[in-house]
Amino acid sequence: MSAQKKSVLVLGARSDIARAIAAEFARKGYNIMLAGRDTGWLDRDASDMSLRFQIETTVHKFDALDLDGHEAFFDALPTVPSIVVCAVGLLGDQEADVQDPAAVRRIIDTNFTGPAHALEVAARRLAATEDDTAIVGIGSVAGDRGRAKNYLYGAAKAGFGEYLSGMRQKYVQSRLHVMTVKPGFVATAMTEGMDLPGPLTSTPEKFAKNVVRALDKRRMVYYDLRWRVLMGVITHLPERIFVRTKF
Amino acid sequence: MTSQATLSGWGRWPRRTCRTAPLLAEAPFPGGPTLGAASAITRGNGRSYGDPALNPDMTLTGTRANRMLSFDPGTGDLVTEAGVLMSEILDIFAPRGWFPQVVPGTKFGSVGGMIGSDVHGKNHHCAGSFGDHVNWIDLLCADGELRRCSSEENAELYNATCGGMGLTGHILAASVRLRRIASAWIAQETIPVPDLDTAMGVFEANHDTTYSVAWIDCLARGDSRGRSLIYLGDHADPEALDREKRADPFKLPARRKLAMPLDAPSWALNALTLRAFNQAYYKAGCRKAGHGVVDYDSYFFPLDSIANWNRLYGAPGFAQYQCALPLATARDALLDLLEAISEARLGSFLAVLKRMGPGAPERPLSFPIEGYTLALDFPLSSRALTLLDCLDEITVAAGGRLYLAKDSRMTQRTFEAGYGPALDQFRALRAETGATDVFQSVQSRRLAI
Numbered sequence A: 001m002s003a004q005k006k007s008v009l010v011l012g013a014r015s016d017i018a019r020a021i022a023a024e025f026a027r028k029g030y031n032i033m034l035a036g037r038d039t040g041w042l043d044r045d046a047s048d049m050s051l052r053f054q055i056e057t058t059v060h061k062f063d064a065l066d067l068d069g070h071e072a073f074f075d076a077l078p079t080v081p082s083i084v085v086c087a088v089g090l091l092g093d094q095e096a097d098v099q100d101p102a103a104v105r106r107i108i109d110t111n112f113t114g115p116a117h118a119l120e121v122a123a124r125r126l127a128a129t130e131d132d133t134a135i136v137g138i139g140s141v142a143g144d145r146g147r148a149k150n151y152l153y154g155a156a157k158a159g160f161g162e163y164l165s166g167m168r169q170k171y172v173q174s175r176l177h178v179m180t181v182k183p184g185f186v187a188t189a190m191t192e193g194m195d196l197p198g199p200l201t202s203t204p205e206k207f208a209k210n211v212v213r214a215l216d217k218r219r220m221v222y223y224d225l226r227w228r229v230l231m232g233v234i235t236h237l238p239e240r241i242f243v244r245t246k247f
Numbered sequence B: 001m002t003s004q005a006t007l008s009g010w011g012r013w014p015r016r017t018c019r020t021a022p023l024l025a026e027a028p029f030p031g032g033p034t035l036g037a038a039s040a041i042t043r044g045n046g047r048s049y050g051d052p053a054l055n056p057d058m059t060l061t062g063t064r065a066n067r068m069l070s071f072d073p074g075t076g077d078l079v080t081e082a083g084v085l086m087s088e089i090l091d092i093f094a095p096r097g098w099f100p101q102v103v104p105g106t107k108f109g110s111v112g113g114m115i116g117s118d119v120h121g122k123n124h125h126c127a128g129s130f131g132d133h134v135n136w137i138d139l140l141c142a143d144g145e146l147r148r149c150s151s152e153e154n155a156e157l158y159n160a161t162c163g164g165m166g167l168t169g170h171i172l173a174a175s176v177r178l179r180r181i182a183s184a185w186i187a188q189e190t191i192p193v194p195d196l197d198t199a200m201g202v203f204e205a206n207h208d209t210t211y212s213v214a215w216i217d218c219l220a221r222g223d224s225r226g227r228s229l230i231y232l233g234d235h236a237d238p239e240a241l242d243r244e245k246r247a248d249p250f251k252l253p254a255r256r257k258l259a260m261p262l263d264a265p266s267w268a269l270n271a272l273t274l275r276a277f278n279q280a281y282y283k284a285g286c287r288k289a290g291h292g293v294v295d296y297d298s299y300f301f302p303l304d305s306i307a308n309w310n311r312l313y314g315a316p317g318f319a320q321y322q323c324a325l326p327l328a329t330a331r332d333a334l335l336d337l338l339e340a341i342s343e344a345r346l347g348s349f350l351a352v353l354k355r356m357g358p359g360a361p362e363r364p365l366s367f368p369i370e371g372y373t374l375a376l377d378f379p380l381s382s383r384a385l386t387l388l389d390c391l392d393e394i395t396v397a398a399g400g401r402l403y404l405a406k407d408s409r410m411t412q413r414t415f416e417a418g419y420g421p422a423l424d425q426f427r428a429l430r431a432e433t434g435a436t437d438v439f440q441s442v443q444s445r446r447l448a449i
Helices: A016-027 A039-053 A067-076 A101-127 A151-170 A204-216 A225-236 B086-096 B111-116 B155-161 B196-205 B243-247 B271-287 B296-300 B309-313 B327-344 B382-397 B412-419 B421-432 B442-446
Strands: A007-011 A031-036 A057-061 A083-086 A133-138 A176-182 A221-223 B003-008 B015-022 B041-043 B059-061 B068-072 B077-081 B098-100 B134-140 B146-149 B170-180 B185-193 B211-216 B228-235 B290-295 B318-326 B351-356 B371-379
Touching: A007 A016, A007 A101, A016 A031, A016 A039, A016 A083, A016 A133, A016 A204, A031 A039, A039 A057, A039 B068, A039 B086, A057 A067, A067 A101, A083 A101, A101 A133, A101 A151, A101 A176, A133 A151, A133 A204, A151 A176, A176 A204, A204 A221, A221 A225, B068 B086, B077 B086, B086 B098, B086 B111, B086 B296, B111 B170, B134 B155, B146 B155, B155 B421, B185 B196, B185 B271, B185 B296, B196 B211, B196 B228, B196 B327, B196 B351, B228 B271, B228 B296, B290 B296, B318 B327, B318 B382, B327 B371, B327 B382, B371 B382, B382 B412, B412 B421
Parallel strands: A007 A031, A007 A083, A031 A057, A083 A133, A133 A176, A176 A221, B015 B059, B041 B059
Antiparallel strands: B003 B015, B068 B077, B077 B170, B098 B170, B134 B146, B134 B170, B185 B228, B185 B290, B211 B228, B211 B351, B318 B371, B351 B371
16 A cells, blocks of 8 residues: 555544554554544644644544434545544443443444444445555454453444454455454553553554554454463353453 | 552652553643642653652653644744653654754653753753743643743743742643754764863863763762863754765664663672773773764763663662752862762762853742753662762852752752742742642652742
8 A cells, every 4th residue: 555645534533542543654654634523632633743744634523423424424524535443432431331321322332333334434435446445443352252340342342343354354355455453451641650561561652553564464453462362361261260250 | 540650750769659640631620730639740751860750649641741733934933732752852853954942861851841840951051941942831720720821921930830840830731942953963072181170171161162061980089080071062064974964964873772671780880880980981082082973862862772771770779969059169069079979989870060051040940050060870878868968068068059850869958058049939939829739749848849
């Protein structure tokens, strides 16, 4: 994929990981479209990336939960992007959320329904360009096995992972490539200066570099090896044993 | 959104368990400037040496608030959030022909931290300190209001904030001036000098040279006290570069990155190895005397090429001692300090001597005063702490002061003697603006700032 003057659209651009991935593409010369609910915040990120990397940035209002607005959102973009990164997600608070019908819906819709519909709209447009294009969906290791701590979020992410897998198969003969990304622990502003389990923790910048490198290599899934091993063990534990663990 | 972390300054001592949360880029903060805690302090990249960026109640970490917001190529004014590092400014702007007006001895300080410490560089004698090149600061004050502070607007707050160690409020954004450079190279002259008088003579004769600094052998004794290698420098004219460099005068060679993978063992540093190192370093410097061209990275930030060099001093950590001495008393006080250090057989690889220009009396806690500054590291031990108390006595008697950004152990008396009535003014402003109880650090409590 040649980098010149192509652009990347980041949906849900507000998070540290999304910002780092956008910056990594910007570093490589892509123009960047940042989309999210809070455009005031994204304006700052846009200025930052234009200044640092001397590329063009635009900011677009996008609400993943407004499914009926998705077509109009893509219609209004200045160009059809060559890469769409979907970083929309909401962890929520499991204990509180499961007792509130609106919260249950919000978690499922933010992590699954919204992204699923938005990427369907994106995929049709990207595939129609007859150019090399890509969709990058951010899943989570939480989707590999339901855990007491966050199974509502985990279940929605698991669904999103399977959705991406199906979409990848559908477009395998086309020039649209679909990549799933599964972050583990990524040190964000919150964890700055803390004694984290070093070997399992990445920074948003390192993580973003790996994601972009994986896409360059047309990987189907980017999943850090150490996490793959750890989750491999966890997913293969017999249910009877798993339910008694503290993972 | 908060978590617990064991934090320390760059000297790795003292260490304190602090509640932490990310510094937000925009005001107002939920729960006010302390996010609901009893008090708070901002921490940039943790490059001050001692305890000014620690607060067990709430330490706001600024490294993610690092957006560059605008740059005006007409004036060189760069607006950034407080967490942008000097290294980021250099990486982005030096290749475009722009350079900060003042760079400190590390490029890993944050904009907020450099303002809070009013850092100085090798050009202090002609360019002043970092605060002299700040257009304005967006400060989140104790009452929860965000105030734009400059020499015209909220001037008193602005002056107190430059050098104010984060104790006037949280710096959220600032506009700093960059200058044009013609190349990323520094034309350097190395001058070995056998003693302090010669060293001071060279400094006094080079007021017009943009950059000057000396590595000083802090273990040399008797008549050799003050034996130094003086490095003079200026931004190199592309015409003076060889053909390869002239082709792209802003392109720097890739530097080898080294890292200290673990703490040095305690036996590695002792009077013998230190003396041998300093001897060898001075001899090597004598052989390299004269003119040369070095890239700005090697000239300004020689230590930054070794990641985690603070581990060199072993697990207990170290204290850096940096004092400023008035011109009139500097010579005698420096000789006394060097005598005490070499007598105690304590000291470090890297001791730095520098001539400073006029200070900024309008900024109450700004460190520089016209005269000389001496900076050196001491691996932490009870002997070292005893020596540092003796050094304090010499500094205070000479009318000098210590640098808050380096300090982890001075007494309130030493501090008050060094900063005098300006400190009362600073305390009064803190009380007036309600900052006294809201913005605190382990250091501010120790020194009752």
